[in-house]
Amino acid sequence: MTAIREPGKINPDTTLIDFGFSDVLGVGGVYLIESGKSCLIDSGTTTGAPRIIKKLKELNAFPPDYILLTHSHWDHCQGVPLLREKAMKEQKSVQVLASEVAIPLLADQSFNEVFHAKERFQNIQDVGSLKEGDTVDLDGILLKIYSTPGHSKDQISILDEKNKNLFVGDTFGMKVANNAFLSSIMPPFCNKDDFTSTIQKLKQIDYDSISLAHFGLIYDNEARSILDEAQTIFNQTWQIFETAEQNNQLDDMKYVYQLIMQEIKPTIPEFELQKTSMRIILKGINGFRRIVRK
Ligand SMILES: [Zn+2]
DSSP states (O other): OOEEOSSEEEETTEEEEEOOGGGOTTSOEEEEEESSSEEEEOOOOTTTHHHHHHHHHHTTOOSOSEEEOSOOOHHHHTTHHHHHHHHHHTTOOOEEEEETTHHHHHHOGGGGGGGOOSSOOOOOOOEEEEOTTOEEEOSSOEEEEEEOOSSSTTOEEEEETTTTEEEEETSSOEEEETTEEEOOOOTTTOOHHHHHHHHHHHHTSOOSEEEETTTEEEOTTHHHHHHHHHHHHHHHHHHHHHHHHHTTOTTOHHHHHHHHHHHTOOOOOSHHHHHHHHHHHHHHHHHHHHHHTO
16 A cells, blocks of 8 residues: 545645545545644635535634645636635635746636536636745745646646655646556646656655645655656557547547557546546547647
8 A cells, every 4th residue: 555545634744635526535635734834735626615614624724824726727726715705704814825827827717618617717816926946834844836837837746845745736647546547638738748847857856755636645665656657647648649639530539538448447446436537538638639739
């Protein structure tokens, strides 16, 4: 076992909260870090936010001092409006921070329409700007910011220097079980060269564990080997999409999905998870299409 995929404490200062992405458990998580100050890594979705607020209240940690967004995709930031609103009702405030690249994308969330999600997207203003090398001081834990584009251009990773835990958001894609790794190719800002540079950059960082937005904590040797694994999955998926494009089969999404299941063989455990994973692969195909047909 080199992964924790149950909600709860993942190290002495950090709690994994499952926000129930598309009402499926074990797929979407946010992380609460508690020191002198507290920080939530990502905010989940509009429909997931009530679950997060309930859990934070149980932990006596609502509202957190900070919400730090790994990137501006809707499933990471659309919980912010409700979290802010509930905090305001208690005459409290929460400071939202994100990459400087994310700021305009948060202020205009319309690009998320490519996901055809059931939720409506609210624009998010008043966000503090972070860049590579910045730190966020939680009074006992220092969080260091790394720019890690590829999955999206505004993606950052956040190193908890005390616990040597690296929050990567969607940098790698989705790994919901040992043998269920899906690539991070997603619309509308995925970039292959950036992804490859990011993997090389992460190799230089001194960390012991990795926290994935989708989903859980990876530790021991796997925390290192996941870098090459992520690159392999990305390349294989890209190749499948490229071949399908050359054969004019990219519009047959079911066919491309079958190809991924055959070639990469992700073993996705439960029925609901399978539906979610299929949706994610289809979004990936769409993302690729947008990139190559630009
Ligand atoms: Zn994302």
